[in-house]
Amino acid sequence: MELTSAFILHHRPYRETSSLVDVLTRDHGRVSLVARGLRQTKKRSSPIQIFQPVWLSWYGRGDLVTLSQIEKDEPGYRLLGNASLCGLYMNELLVKLLPVHEAEPDIFDAYRQALSSLQQKNNEQITLRLFEKALLSHLGYGLALTVDAESGEAIEEDGIYIYHPDSGPRRVFGQRLQNTVSGRSLRHLEQEAGFDELSLKEIKHMMRSVINYYLGGRPLHSRQLFAGLNQFNTKTS
Known part of the structure; x- marks a missing residue:
């Protein structure tokens, strides 16, 4: 599969050196994948960071696929203090509400816009409410x-x-x-x-x-x- 634009939503250890990673992609929606051997990479240099735009590809079929390539895109969004918790909240909503492998480019754009708003220290409550509204609308729960x-x-x-x-x-x-x-x-x-x-x-x-x-x-x-x-x-x- 060709490289596609994505954000890391969540990652957790898997076996000895791998990670299970949930990502939001522009072209394929939410994808759950196995990143084999990635935990051997130094943490600071690893592209597996939340709020970090990346390009990635994978192989395999089904709900859990295998990461084949990943590289950083632009600089990651720097969320500090309460803004970081807001970002974690948005990530968790996406992981728990989005189906896998269903393209949602509008949600991808709304998420990127919300991250930018949080980084710019705009009103966090307004940012979250508008993101929630957009997410529900794009899921068909307007x-x-x-x-x-x-x-x-x-x-x-x-x-x-x-x-x-x-x-x-x-x-x-x-x-x-x-x-x-x-x-x-x-x-x-x-x-x-x-x-x-x-x-x-x-x-x-x-x-x-x-x-x-x-x-x-x-x-x-x-x-x-x-x-x-x-x-x-x-x-x-």
């Missing part, structure tokens, strides 16, 4: 953000809604329940503009519920890292 799923009426800015992943937002009345989202926040997400602290908080809770639905109960280890960091910051502040 969010319904303009119409009440129950009444069919247009979303009202001052309305309060609960978002149901299988159908969309439904308005609730009376006492405000946990994990509700305002029509105003839904508009911000639909237009991808106008975010503020309140709308980002509401959208974060909504997106977590939606993503949990599609994960089918599988935990995200990167969320545990976020929780641990927040707990540490609380204790030291």
